Amino acid sequence: MAWFTHSSRFTVALALTLGLVANVPAGVQAQLGGSPLSRDIPTEWEFTPPDSQGPSIPGNREGGGTRGPCIANPKPGQVPIALVPESGVGKTIAEYPTLSWYLPKNTAWGVELMVRNAKGEEIYSTKYAFAHYTGQDSQGDEKQYVVGAPGIMSLTLPNLESSVLPPETGQTYKWTLKLICDTQEPSGDVYVDGAFERVEPDANLVRRIQQATPEQRVAIYASERLWYETLNTLVELRRDRPNDQGLKAAWSQLLRSVELEQIVEEPVAQGVRTNPN
Amino acid sequence: MVHKRRPFYRFSLAVGVKLALFAAGFALIHSPQILQAQGIPQTWTTNKYEPPRGIGSANRVEGGATRSGGENCPVAGKPLTALMPSDRFGTTVAAYPSFFVYLPASPDPSTPLPVEFVLEDSQGNLVYQTKFRTNGKSGIITLNLPQDVSLSPLAVGEDYRWMFSILCPPEDERSNDLVVEGWVRRVTLNPTLETQLAQASPTKKVELYAEAELWQDTLAQLVELRRNYPSDSEVANQWVNLLNAAGLSNLVGESLASQNTPVDVPFSSAQP
Numbered sequence: 041m042a043w044f045t046h047s048s049r050f051t052v053a054l055a056l057t058l059g060l061v062a063n064v065p066a067g068v069q070a071q072l073g074g075s076p077l078s079r080d081i082p083t084e085w086e087f088t089p090p091d092s093q094g095p096s097i098p099g100n101r102e103g104g105g106t107r108g109p110c111i112a113n114p115k116p117g118q119v120p121i122a123l124v125p126e127s128g129v130g131k132t133i134a135e136y137p138t139l140s141w142y143l144p145k146n147t148a149w150g151v152e153l154m155v156r157n158a159k160g161e162e163i164y165s166t167k168y169a170f171a172h173y174t175g176q177d178s179q180g181d182e183k184q185y186v187v188g189a190p191g192i193m194s195l196t197l198p199n200l201e202s203s204v205l206p207p208e209t210g211q212t213y214k215w216t217l218k219l220i221c222d223t224q225e226p227s228g229d230v231y232v233d234g235a236f237e238r239v240e241p242d243a244n245l246v247r248r249i250q251q252a253t254p255e256q257r258v259a260i261y262a263s264e265r266l267w268y269e270t271l272n273t274l275v276e277l278r279r280d281r282p283n284d285q286g287l288k289a290a291w292s293q294l295l296r297s298v299e300l301e302q303i304v305e306e307p308v309a310q311g312v313r314t315n316p317n
Numbered sequence: 318m319v320h321k322r323r324p325f326y327r328f329s330l331a332v333g334v335k336l337a338l339f340a341a342g343f344a345l346i347h348s349p350q351i352l353q354a355q356g357i358p359q360t361w362t363t364n365k366y367e368p369p370r371g372i373g374s375a376n377r378v379e380g381g382a383t384r385s386g387g388e389n390c391p392v393a394g395k396p397l398t399a400l401m402p403s404d405r406f407g408t409t410v411a412a413y414p415s416f417f418v419y420l421p422a423s424p425d426p427s428t429p430l431p432v433e434f435v436l437e438d439s440q441g442n443l444v445y446q447t448k449f450r451t452n453g454k455s456g457i458i459t460l461n462l463p464q465d466v467s468l469s470p471l472a473v474g475e476d477y478r479w480m481f482s483i484l485c486p487p488e489d490e491r492s493n494d495l496v497v498e499g500w501v502r503r504v505t506l507n508p509t510l511e512t513q514l515a516q517a518s519p520t521k522k523v524e525l526y527a528e529a530e531l532w533q534d535t536l537a538q539l540v541e542l543r544r545n546y547p548s549d550s551e552v553a554n555q556w557v558n559l560l561n562a563a564g565l566s567n568l569v570g571e572s573l574a575s576q577n578t579p580v581d582v583p584f585s586s587a588q589p
Contacts, residue, residue: 150469151466162448163449163450164447164448164449165446165447165448165449166445166446166447166448166463167443167445167446167447168443168444168445168446168463168466168468168469169442169443169444169445169468169469170467170468170469171467171468171469171470172469186467187467188466188467189467193465193466193467194465194466195463195465195466196463198447198449198461198463223443
Protein backbone atom coordinates (compact mmCIF):
# COMPACT_ATOMS: atom_id res chain seq x y z
CA MET A 41 0.00 0.00 0.00
CA ALA A 42 2.83 2.29 -0.89
CA TRP A 43 0.84 5.31 -1.88
CA PHE A 44 -0.85 5.74 1.49
CA THR A 45 2.51 6.14 3.14
CA HIS A 46 3.73 8.61 0.54
CA SER A 47 0.87 11.04 0.60
CA SER A 48 2.84 13.95 -0.84
CA ARG A 49 3.81 11.93 -3.88
CA PHE A 50 0.24 10.80 -4.19
CA THR A 51 -0.91 14.40 -4.30
CA VAL A 52 1.60 15.32 -6.96
CA ALA A 53 0.81 12.26 -9.00
CA LEU A 54 -2.89 12.97 -8.74
CA ALA A 55 -2.35 16.54 -9.82
CA LEU A 56 -0.33 15.30 -12.77
CA THR A 57 -3.09 13.04 -13.93
CA LEU A 58 -5.49 15.94 -13.76
CA GLY A 59 -3.14 17.86 -16.00
CA LEU A 60 -2.75 20.67 -13.48
CA VAL A 61 1.01 20.78 -13.41
CA ALA A 62 1.67 19.17 -16.74
CA ASN A 63 4.21 21.81 -17.70
CA VAL A 64 6.21 21.84 -14.51
CA PRO A 65 9.82 20.97 -15.42
CA ALA A 66 10.89 17.46 -14.61
CA GLY A 67 13.38 18.52 -11.98
CA VAL A 68 10.73 20.35 -10.04
CA GLN A 69 8.44 17.36 -10.24
CA ALA A 70 11.13 15.18 -8.76
CA GLN A 71 11.66 17.64 -5.91
CA LEU A 72 7.97 17.91 -5.21
CA GLY A 73 7.73 14.16 -5.30
CA GLY A 74 9.76 13.88 -2.12
CA SER A 75 10.16 10.13 -2.16
CA PRO A 76 11.40 9.23 -5.64
CA LEU A 77 9.84 6.39 -7.54
CA SER A 78 13.24 4.72 -7.81
CA ARG A 79 12.99 3.94 -4.07
CA ASP A 80 10.07 1.67 -4.84
CA ILE A 81 12.19 -0.38 -7.23
CA PRO A 82 14.13 -3.15 -5.52
CA THR A 83 17.92 -3.27 -5.72
CA GLU A 84 17.78 -6.97 -6.47
CA TRP A 85 14.77 -8.01 -8.51
CA GLU A 86 14.91 -11.68 -7.66
CA PHE A 87 14.75 -12.78 -4.02
CA THR A 88 15.91 -16.31 -4.58
CA PRO A 89 17.71 -18.19 -7.29
CA PRO A 90 15.29 -19.22 -10.01
CA ASP A 91 13.46 -22.47 -9.67
CA SER A 92 15.31 -24.72 -12.03
CA GLN A 93 12.72 -27.46 -12.24
CA GLY A 94 10.76 -25.71 -14.97
CA PRO A 95 11.42 -27.17 -18.36
CA SER A 96 11.56 -23.90 -20.23
CA ILE A 97 14.04 -21.73 -18.36
CA PRO A 98 15.81 -19.72 -21.02
CA GLY A 99 19.52 -19.30 -20.86
CA ASN A 100 20.23 -16.69 -23.46
CA ARG A 101 19.07 -13.29 -22.40
CA GLU A 102 21.78 -11.47 -24.32
CA GLY A 103 22.75 -12.21 -27.89
CA GLY A 104 26.44 -12.25 -27.03
CA GLY A 105 27.43 -15.69 -28.27
CA THR A 106 26.91 -14.99 -31.92
CA ARG A 107 27.83 -11.66 -33.38
CA GLY A 108 25.36 -10.82 -36.09
CA PRO A 109 26.95 -9.34 -39.20
CA CYS A 110 24.27 -6.65 -39.20
CA ILE A 111 25.11 -5.18 -35.78
CA ALA A 112 26.51 -1.78 -36.58
CA ASN A 113 28.84 -1.13 -33.68
CA PRO A 114 30.88 -4.17 -32.69
CA LYS A 115 31.65 -3.12 -29.14
CA PRO A 116 30.85 -5.03 -25.96
CA GLY A 117 27.33 -4.56 -24.72
CA GLN A 118 26.04 -3.68 -28.17
CA VAL A 119 23.99 -6.83 -28.60
CA PRO A 120 20.29 -7.59 -28.74
CA ILE A 121 18.90 -8.18 -25.25
CA ALA A 122 15.66 -9.76 -24.09
CA LEU A 123 14.49 -7.51 -21.26
CA VAL A 124 13.94 -10.13 -18.58
CA PRO A 125 15.37 -10.74 -15.08
CA GLU A 126 18.63 -12.65 -14.73
CA SER A 127 16.85 -15.96 -14.31
CA GLY A 128 15.23 -15.36 -17.68
CA VAL A 129 11.74 -15.60 -16.23
CA GLY A 130 9.52 -12.70 -15.25
CA LYS A 131 6.03 -12.83 -13.81
CA THR A 132 3.00 -11.23 -15.41
CA ILE A 133 -0.69 -10.94 -14.71
CA ALA A 134 -1.43 -9.96 -18.30
CA GLU A 135 -3.55 -12.22 -20.41
CA TYR A 136 -1.67 -10.90 -23.41
CA PRO A 137 1.75 -9.89 -22.11
CA THR A 138 3.93 -7.21 -23.63
CA LEU A 139 7.42 -8.46 -24.45
CA SER A 140 10.29 -6.03 -24.73
CA TRP A 141 13.77 -6.20 -26.14
CA TYR A 142 16.68 -3.91 -26.74
CA LEU A 143 18.23 -3.66 -30.17
CA PRO A 144 21.57 -1.98 -30.85
CA LYS A 145 22.06 0.05 -34.02
CA ASN A 146 21.80 -2.45 -36.85
CA THR A 147 20.99 -3.08 -40.48
CA ALA A 148 18.92 -6.24 -40.05
CA TRP A 149 16.12 -7.25 -42.42
CA GLY A 150 13.71 -7.85 -39.56
CA VAL A 151 12.90 -10.10 -36.65
CA GLU A 152 10.99 -13.22 -35.77
CA LEU A 153 9.35 -13.68 -32.38
CA MET A 154 8.16 -17.08 -31.20
CA VAL A 155 6.23 -17.91 -28.04
CA ARG A 156 6.06 -21.50 -26.80
CA ASN A 157 4.10 -23.04 -23.96
CA ALA A 158 5.56 -25.31 -21.32
CA LYS A 159 5.11 -28.30 -23.60
CA GLY A 160 7.23 -26.59 -26.23
CA GLU A 161 4.31 -26.00 -28.54
CA GLU A 162 4.42 -22.78 -30.47
CA ILE A 163 1.37 -20.72 -29.54
CA TYR A 164 2.28 -17.51 -31.34
CA SER A 165 4.85 -16.35 -33.81
CA THR A 166 5.43 -13.31 -35.90
CA LYS A 167 8.04 -12.35 -38.43
CA TYR A 168 8.32 -8.98 -40.07
CA ALA A 169 10.48 -6.60 -42.05
CA PHE A 170 11.90 -3.51 -40.36
CA ALA A 171 11.49 0.03 -41.54
CA HIS A 172 14.89 1.44 -42.52
CA TYR A 173 16.55 4.80 -42.97
CA THR A 174 19.67 5.62 -44.95
CA GLY A 175 22.70 6.54 -42.88
CA GLN A 176 26.49 6.43 -43.08
CA ASP A 177 28.74 4.05 -41.24
CA SER A 178 32.13 4.98 -39.76
CA GLN A 179 33.76 4.51 -43.16
CA GLY A 180 31.29 6.90 -44.73
CA ASP A 181 29.50 4.13 -46.63
CA GLU A 182 25.74 4.33 -46.98
CA LYS A 183 23.83 1.77 -44.96
CA GLN A 184 20.18 0.99 -44.38
CA TYR A 185 19.72 1.25 -40.64
CA VAL A 186 16.72 0.05 -38.67
CA VAL A 187 14.36 2.79 -37.51
CA GLY A 188 14.12 2.87 -33.72
CA ALA A 189 17.44 1.17 -33.03
CA PRO A 190 19.33 1.57 -30.83
CA GLY A 191 16.28 1.42 -28.64
CA ILE A 192 13.73 -0.67 -26.85
CA MET A 193 10.90 -2.28 -28.75
CA SER A 194 7.77 -3.73 -27.18
CA LEU A 195 5.23 -6.06 -28.67
CA THR A 196 2.01 -7.06 -27.00
CA LEU A 197 0.79 -10.50 -27.86
CA PRO A 198 -2.25 -9.70 -29.94
CA ASN A 199 -5.66 -9.88 -28.41
CA LEU A 200 -7.43 -11.13 -31.50
CA GLU A 201 -10.75 -11.06 -29.73
CA SER A 202 -11.31 -14.61 -28.62
CA SER A 203 -9.26 -16.17 -31.33
CA VAL A 204 -5.87 -16.41 -29.68
CA LEU A 205 -5.37 -19.18 -27.21
CA PRO A 206 -4.85 -17.09 -24.08
CA PRO A 207 -1.75 -17.98 -22.13
CA GLU A 208 -2.89 -20.00 -19.15
CA THR A 209 -2.35 -18.90 -15.59
CA GLY A 210 0.41 -20.68 -13.69
CA GLN A 211 2.27 -21.68 -16.80
CA THR A 212 5.64 -20.56 -18.01
CA TYR A 213 6.01 -19.53 -21.62
CA LYS A 214 9.29 -19.13 -23.38
CA TRP A 215 9.79 -16.48 -26.00
CA THR A 216 12.59 -16.31 -28.51
CA LEU A 217 13.54 -13.32 -30.56
CA LYS A 218 15.54 -13.89 -33.71
CA LEU A 219 17.22 -10.90 -35.31
CA ILE A 220 17.35 -11.76 -39.00
CA CYS A 221 20.31 -9.98 -40.58
CA ASP A 222 19.73 -11.41 -44.03
CA THR A 223 16.83 -13.65 -45.02
CA GLN A 224 19.18 -15.54 -47.35
CA GLU A 225 21.86 -16.13 -44.68
CA PRO A 226 20.36 -17.82 -41.59
CA SER A 227 23.84 -18.29 -40.14
CA GLY A 228 23.91 -14.59 -39.33
CA ASP A 229 20.77 -14.72 -37.21
CA VAL A 230 21.10 -13.63 -33.57
CA TYR A 231 18.89 -15.28 -30.96
CA VAL A 232 17.86 -14.10 -27.52
CA ASP A 233 15.22 -15.53 -25.27
CA GLY A 234 13.20 -14.95 -22.15
CA ALA A 235 10.12 -16.32 -20.46
CA PHE A 236 7.01 -15.18 -18.71
CA GLU A 237 5.04 -16.89 -15.99
CA ARG A 238 1.35 -16.13 -15.91
CA VAL A 239 0.08 -15.55 -12.38
CA GLU A 240 -3.42 -14.78 -11.21
CA PRO A 241 -3.88 -11.36 -9.61
CA ASP A 242 -6.06 -11.38 -6.52
CA ALA A 243 -9.06 -9.07 -6.41
CA ASN A 244 -7.35 -6.73 -3.99
CA LEU A 245 -4.40 -6.22 -6.32
CA VAL A 246 -6.67 -5.59 -9.28
CA ARG A 247 -8.53 -2.95 -7.27
CA ARG A 248 -5.33 -1.25 -6.15
CA ILE A 249 -4.04 -1.14 -9.72
CA GLN A 250 -7.26 0.29 -11.04
CA GLN A 251 -7.20 3.08 -8.48
CA ALA A 252 -3.53 3.93 -8.94
CA THR A 253 -1.79 6.45 -11.14
CA PRO A 254 0.79 5.04 -13.57
CA GLU A 255 3.64 5.90 -11.18
CA GLN A 256 1.86 4.20 -8.31
CA ARG A 257 1.28 1.20 -10.53
CA VAL A 258 5.00 0.92 -11.12
CA ALA A 259 5.52 0.78 -7.35
CA ILE A 260 2.75 -1.77 -6.87
CA TYR A 261 3.96 -3.94 -9.73
CA ALA A 262 7.52 -3.81 -8.44
CA SER A 263 6.46 -4.77 -4.92
CA GLU A 264 4.57 -7.72 -6.40
CA ARG A 265 7.59 -8.53 -8.59
CA LEU A 266 5.44 -8.41 -11.69
CA TRP A 267 8.35 -7.89 -14.03
CA TYR A 268 6.53 -7.34 -17.30
CA GLU A 269 4.04 -4.87 -15.83
CA THR A 270 6.75 -2.92 -14.02
CA LEU A 271 8.91 -2.73 -17.13
CA ASN A 272 6.15 -1.83 -19.55
CA THR A 273 4.51 0.77 -17.38
CA LEU A 274 7.87 2.42 -16.87
CA VAL A 275 8.72 2.23 -20.57
CA GLU A 276 5.43 3.91 -21.43
CA LEU A 277 5.93 6.60 -18.82
CA ARG A 278 9.40 7.27 -20.13
CA ARG A 279 8.14 7.48 -23.69
CA ASP A 280 5.57 10.03 -22.59
CA ARG A 281 7.96 12.04 -20.42
CA PRO A 282 11.51 11.37 -21.63
CA ASN A 283 13.02 14.21 -19.57
CA ASP A 284 11.45 13.30 -16.24
CA GLN A 285 14.41 12.76 -13.89
CA GLY A 286 12.37 10.75 -11.40
CA LEU A 287 11.33 8.30 -14.08
CA LYS A 288 14.88 8.16 -15.38
CA ALA A 289 16.15 7.22 -11.94
CA ALA A 290 13.47 4.56 -11.55
CA TRP A 291 14.33 3.17 -14.97
CA SER A 292 18.00 3.06 -14.10
CA GLN A 293 17.20 1.33 -10.82
CA LEU A 294 15.02 -1.26 -12.52
CA LEU A 295 17.70 -2.17 -15.06
CA ARG A 296 20.36 -2.34 -12.32
CA SER A 297 18.14 -4.69 -10.30
CA VAL A 298 18.44 -7.22 -13.12
CA GLU A 299 22.06 -6.48 -14.08
CA LEU A 300 21.24 -4.70 -17.31
CA GLU A 301 22.82 -1.35 -16.43
CA GLN A 302 24.66 -1.28 -19.76
CA ILE A 303 21.51 -0.09 -21.51
CA VAL A 304 20.45 2.50 -18.93
CA GLU A 305 21.42 5.33 -21.24
CA GLU A 306 19.84 3.82 -24.35
CA PRO A 307 16.78 5.57 -25.69
CA VAL A 308 13.35 4.25 -24.92
CA ALA A 309 11.59 7.39 -25.87
CA GLN A 310 12.64 8.36 -29.34
CA GLY A 311 12.33 6.73 -32.68
CA VAL A 312 10.64 3.57 -31.55
CA ARG A 313 7.34 4.19 -33.24
CA THR A 314 7.81 3.96 -36.96
CA ASN A 315 6.81 7.14 -38.65
CA PRO A 316 3.67 6.15 -40.53
CA ASN A 317 4.39 8.68 -43.23
CA MET B 318 -24.99 -11.85 -55.96
CA VAL B 319 -28.48 -10.45 -55.84
CA HIS B 320 -28.79 -7.06 -54.22
CA LYS B 321 -32.05 -5.98 -52.79
CA ARG B 322 -32.69 -2.54 -54.12
CA ARG B 323 -33.57 -0.19 -51.37
CA PRO B 324 -35.41 3.04 -52.11
CA PHE B 325 -32.66 5.60 -52.38
CA TYR B 326 -34.76 8.39 -50.89
CA ARG B 327 -34.94 6.59 -47.56
CA PHE B 328 -31.20 6.25 -47.40
CA SER B 329 -30.48 9.83 -48.37
CA LEU B 330 -33.08 11.03 -45.89
CA ALA B 331 -31.37 9.19 -43.08
CA VAL B 332 -28.01 10.55 -44.08
CA GLY B 333 -29.44 14.02 -44.44
CA VAL B 334 -31.05 14.05 -41.02
CA LYS B 335 -27.90 12.77 -39.37
CA LEU B 336 -25.77 15.28 -41.18
CA ALA B 337 -28.12 18.13 -40.46
CA LEU B 338 -27.99 17.31 -36.77
CA PHE B 339 -24.26 16.95 -36.72
CA ALA B 340 -23.43 19.95 -38.85
CA ALA B 341 -26.03 22.27 -37.44
CA GLY B 342 -23.45 24.92 -36.72
CA PHE B 343 -22.01 24.71 -40.20
CA ALA B 344 -25.27 24.37 -42.06
CA LEU B 345 -24.57 27.03 -44.63
CA ILE B 346 -21.08 25.84 -45.44
CA HIS B 347 -21.95 22.17 -45.46
CA SER B 348 -25.31 22.05 -47.13
CA PRO B 349 -23.88 21.43 -50.62
CA GLN B 350 -22.17 18.33 -49.23
CA ILE B 351 -25.42 17.04 -47.80
CA LEU B 352 -26.85 17.04 -51.26
CA GLN B 353 -23.81 15.28 -52.66
CA ALA B 354 -23.44 12.71 -49.91
CA GLN B 355 -23.52 9.21 -51.33
CA GLY B 356 -22.45 7.29 -48.26
CA ILE B 357 -22.10 3.56 -48.69
CA PRO B 358 -22.87 2.53 -52.26
CA GLN B 359 -25.38 -0.15 -53.17
CA THR B 360 -22.62 -2.09 -54.86
CA TRP B 361 -19.01 -1.53 -53.93
CA THR B 362 -16.98 -0.84 -57.03
CA THR B 363 -13.55 0.64 -57.38
CA ASN B 364 -13.62 3.41 -59.94
CA LYS B 365 -10.91 5.75 -58.74
CA TYR B 366 -8.26 3.08 -58.45
CA GLU B 367 -7.30 0.37 -60.84
CA PRO B 368 -6.75 -2.95 -59.09
CA PRO B 369 -3.34 -4.53 -59.66
CA ARG B 370 -3.09 -7.07 -62.43
CA GLY B 371 -3.13 -10.75 -61.73
CA ILE B 372 -5.42 -10.77 -58.73
CA GLY B 373 -8.12 -12.55 -60.68
CA SER B 374 -7.17 -15.89 -59.22
CA ALA B 375 -7.35 -14.72 -55.63
CA ASN B 376 -9.84 -16.43 -53.37
CA ARG B 377 -12.13 -14.37 -51.25
CA VAL B 378 -14.12 -17.32 -49.99
CA GLU B 379 -12.67 -20.72 -49.22
CA GLY B 380 -13.97 -23.95 -47.83
CA GLY B 381 -17.42 -23.52 -49.32
CA ALA B 382 -19.69 -26.16 -50.71
CA THR B 383 -17.03 -27.51 -53.03
CA ARG B 384 -14.29 -27.55 -50.42
CA SER B 385 -14.84 -27.90 -46.72
CA GLY B 386 -11.29 -28.69 -45.82
CA GLY B 387 -11.79 -32.36 -46.27
CA GLU B 388 -11.47 -35.01 -43.61
CA ASN B 389 -8.20 -33.57 -42.35
CA CYS B 390 -9.52 -30.10 -41.74
CA PRO B 391 -13.16 -29.99 -40.82
CA VAL B 392 -14.64 -26.55 -40.31
CA ALA B 393 -18.22 -25.89 -39.40
CA GLY B 394 -20.69 -23.35 -40.68
CA LYS B 395 -19.92 -20.67 -43.20
CA PRO B 396 -16.76 -20.80 -45.26
CA LEU B 397 -13.58 -18.94 -44.39
CA THR B 398 -14.00 -15.49 -45.95
CA ALA B 399 -11.81 -12.43 -46.45
CA LEU B 400 -13.91 -9.33 -45.85
CA MET B 401 -13.16 -7.74 -49.18
CA PRO B 402 -15.25 -6.39 -52.02
CA SER B 403 -15.89 -8.84 -54.81
CA ASP B 404 -12.84 -7.66 -56.74
CA ARG B 405 -10.72 -8.52 -53.65
CA PHE B 406 -9.02 -5.15 -53.84
CA GLY B 407 -9.08 -2.59 -51.05
CA THR B 408 -7.42 0.78 -50.60
CA THR B 409 -6.31 2.48 -47.40
CA VAL B 410 -4.70 5.67 -46.24
CA ALA B 411 -3.20 3.88 -43.22
CA ALA B 412 0.48 3.01 -42.94
CA TYR B 413 -0.57 0.03 -40.84
CA PRO B 414 -4.06 -0.96 -41.95
CA SER B 415 -6.18 -3.67 -40.35
CA PHE B 416 -7.54 -6.72 -42.14
CA PHE B 417 -10.71 -8.65 -41.46
CA VAL B 418 -11.57 -12.30 -41.87
CA TYR B 419 -14.58 -14.42 -41.07
CA LEU B 420 -13.28 -17.51 -39.34
CA PRO B 421 -15.46 -20.62 -39.32
CA ALA B 422 -15.79 -22.68 -36.16
CA SER B 423 -13.75 -25.71 -35.38
CA PRO B 424 -16.10 -28.65 -34.75
CA ASP B 425 -13.87 -29.83 -31.94
CA PRO B 426 -12.93 -26.98 -29.57
CA SER B 427 -10.23 -29.10 -27.96
CA THR B 428 -8.21 -29.02 -31.15
CA PRO B 429 -7.95 -25.36 -32.10
CA LEU B 430 -6.89 -24.69 -35.64
CA PRO B 431 -3.58 -22.97 -36.22
CA VAL B 432 -3.96 -20.01 -38.55
CA GLU B 433 -1.53 -17.79 -40.40
CA PHE B 434 -1.70 -14.25 -41.70
CA VAL B 435 0.85 -13.09 -44.28
CA LEU B 436 1.39 -9.67 -45.86
CA GLU B 437 3.70 -9.45 -48.87
CA ASP B 438 4.73 -6.69 -51.21
CA SER B 439 3.82 -6.97 -54.89
CA GLN B 440 7.12 -8.78 -55.60
CA GLY B 441 6.26 -11.45 -53.06
CA ASN B 442 8.69 -10.24 -50.39
CA LEU B 443 7.49 -10.87 -46.86
CA VAL B 444 6.49 -7.77 -44.91
CA TYR B 445 4.62 -9.30 -41.97
CA GLN B 446 3.61 -12.76 -40.92
CA THR B 447 1.95 -14.11 -37.84
CA LYS B 448 0.83 -17.54 -36.77
CA PHE B 449 -1.38 -18.43 -33.83
CA ARG B 450 -3.97 -20.90 -32.67
CA THR B 451 -7.65 -20.09 -32.59
CA ASN B 452 -9.98 -21.20 -29.86
CA GLY B 453 -12.27 -22.78 -32.38
CA LYS B 454 -15.06 -20.20 -32.23
CA SER B 455 -16.50 -18.65 -35.35
CA GLY B 456 -16.65 -14.92 -35.93
CA ILE B 457 -15.11 -11.96 -37.67
CA ILE B 458 -11.58 -11.34 -36.46
CA THR B 459 -9.33 -8.32 -36.88
CA LEU B 460 -5.72 -8.66 -37.93
CA ASN B 461 -3.77 -5.61 -36.84
CA LEU B 462 -0.23 -4.72 -37.78
CA PRO B 463 1.93 -3.82 -34.76
CA GLN B 464 2.77 -0.13 -34.58
CA ASP B 465 5.59 0.23 -32.07
CA VAL B 466 8.10 -2.26 -33.34
CA SER B 467 9.64 -0.50 -36.34
CA LEU B 468 7.59 -2.56 -38.76
CA SER B 469 8.08 -1.43 -42.31
CA PRO B 470 5.04 0.76 -43.12
CA LEU B 471 3.03 0.27 -46.30
CA ALA B 472 4.46 2.51 -48.99
CA VAL B 473 2.11 4.96 -50.67
CA GLY B 474 1.12 3.83 -54.14
CA GLU B 475 2.32 0.26 -53.58
CA ASP B 476 0.19 -2.87 -53.78
CA TYR B 477 0.39 -5.61 -51.17
CA ARG B 478 -1.08 -9.07 -51.09
CA TRP B 479 -2.43 -10.53 -47.87
CA MET B 480 -3.35 -14.10 -47.19
CA PHE B 481 -5.10 -15.78 -44.30
CA SER B 482 -4.80 -19.53 -43.96
CA ILE B 483 -6.19 -22.22 -41.75
CA LEU B 484 -3.34 -24.69 -41.48
CA CYS B 485 -4.85 -28.08 -41.99
CA PRO B 486 -3.04 -31.19 -40.81
CA PRO B 487 -0.46 -32.26 -41.48
CA GLU B 488 0.88 -28.78 -40.80
CA ASP B 489 3.88 -29.21 -43.03
CA GLU B 490 1.63 -30.19 -45.93
CA ARG B 491 0.49 -26.72 -46.87
CA SER B 492 -1.47 -27.83 -49.91
CA ASN B 493 -4.31 -28.84 -47.58
CA ASP B 494 -4.65 -25.32 -46.17
CA LEU B 495 -7.79 -23.28 -46.50
CA VAL B 496 -6.59 -19.95 -47.87
CA VAL B 497 -8.25 -16.63 -48.65
CA GLU B 498 -6.51 -13.55 -49.89
CA GLY B 499 -6.90 -9.94 -50.86
CA TRP B 500 -4.87 -7.02 -52.15
CA VAL B 501 -4.41 -3.67 -50.53
CA ARG B 502 -2.96 -0.43 -51.83
CA ARG B 503 -1.95 2.47 -49.65
CA VAL B 504 -3.00 5.79 -51.15
CA THR B 505 -2.44 9.36 -50.02
CA LEU B 506 -4.98 10.97 -47.77
CA ASN B 507 -6.55 13.80 -49.72
CA PRO B 508 -6.24 17.02 -47.65
CA THR B 509 -9.91 17.86 -48.20
CA LEU B 510 -10.93 14.45 -46.95
CA GLU B 511 -8.55 14.81 -44.02
CA THR B 512 -10.28 18.04 -43.02
CA GLN B 513 -13.71 16.48 -43.41
CA LEU B 514 -12.69 13.45 -41.34
CA ALA B 515 -11.39 15.65 -38.56
CA GLN B 516 -14.82 17.28 -38.23
CA ALA B 517 -16.93 14.20 -38.88
CA SER B 518 -18.98 12.14 -36.47
CA PRO B 519 -17.97 8.46 -36.30
CA THR B 520 -20.78 7.33 -38.63
CA LYS B 521 -20.09 10.20 -40.99
CA LYS B 522 -16.48 9.01 -41.16
CA VAL B 523 -17.72 5.66 -42.44
CA GLU B 524 -19.56 7.47 -45.23
CA LEU B 525 -16.61 9.68 -46.07
CA TYR B 526 -14.30 6.70 -46.34
CA ALA B 527 -16.86 4.87 -48.45
CA GLU B 528 -17.29 7.83 -50.79
CA ALA B 529 -13.52 7.96 -51.18
CA GLU B 530 -13.57 4.23 -52.06
CA LEU B 531 -11.24 3.43 -49.17
CA TRP B 532 -12.45 -0.09 -48.41
CA GLN B 533 -10.05 -0.98 -45.61
CA ASP B 534 -10.67 2.26 -43.74
CA THR B 535 -14.45 2.12 -44.21
CA LEU B 536 -14.52 -1.40 -42.85
CA ALA B 537 -12.10 -0.70 -39.99
CA GLN B 538 -14.07 2.34 -38.87
CA LEU B 539 -17.35 0.46 -39.05
CA VAL B 540 -16.07 -2.60 -37.20
CA GLU B 541 -14.86 -0.36 -34.40
CA LEU B 542 -18.26 1.32 -34.24
CA ARG B 543 -20.08 -2.01 -34.25
CA ARG B 544 -17.96 -3.16 -31.34
CA ASN B 545 -18.42 0.01 -29.35
CA TYR B 546 -22.10 0.58 -30.16
CA PRO B 547 -23.55 -2.88 -30.79
CA SER B 548 -27.13 -1.69 -30.37
CA ASP B 549 -26.92 1.54 -32.39
CA SER B 550 -29.41 1.24 -35.23
CA GLU B 551 -27.62 3.64 -37.57
CA VAL B 552 -24.37 1.74 -37.16
CA ALA B 553 -26.26 -1.52 -37.69
CA ASN B 554 -27.74 -0.13 -40.92
CA GLN B 555 -24.33 0.91 -42.15
CA TRP B 556 -23.00 -2.55 -41.37
CA VAL B 557 -25.78 -4.22 -43.37
CA ASN B 558 -25.32 -1.76 -46.22
CA LEU B 559 -21.57 -2.22 -46.43
CA LEU B 560 -21.66 -6.00 -46.36
CA ASN B 561 -24.47 -6.00 -48.92
CA ALA B 562 -22.49 -3.65 -51.14
CA ALA B 563 -19.56 -6.05 -51.04
CA GLY B 564 -21.66 -9.15 -51.59
CA LEU B 565 -20.96 -10.35 -48.05
CA SER B 566 -24.51 -10.19 -46.72
CA ASN B 567 -24.24 -13.75 -45.40
CA LEU B 568 -21.90 -12.40 -42.69
CA VAL B 569 -24.20 -9.66 -41.39
CA GLY B 570 -25.19 -11.58 -38.27
CA GLU B 571 -21.73 -12.86 -37.40
CA SER B 572 -20.16 -11.91 -34.12
CA LEU B 573 -17.56 -9.20 -33.88
CA ALA B 574 -16.32 -10.20 -30.47
CA SER B 575 -15.31 -7.11 -28.54
CA GLN B 576 -11.74 -6.59 -27.50
CA ASN B 577 -11.12 -7.94 -24.04
CA THR B 578 -10.35 -5.32 -21.47
CA PRO B 579 -7.27 -6.47 -19.63
CA VAL B 580 -6.91 -5.59 -15.96
CA ASP B 581 -3.53 -4.12 -16.70
CA VAL B 582 -4.95 -1.19 -18.57
CA PRO B 583 -1.79 0.93 -18.57
CA PHE B 584 0.03 -0.93 -21.26
CA SER B 585 -2.81 -2.14 -23.41
CA SER B 586 -2.23 0.93 -25.53
CA ALA B 587 1.01 -0.58 -26.79
CA GLN B 588 -0.98 -3.30 -28.39
CA PRO B 589 -0.27 -3.92 -32.01
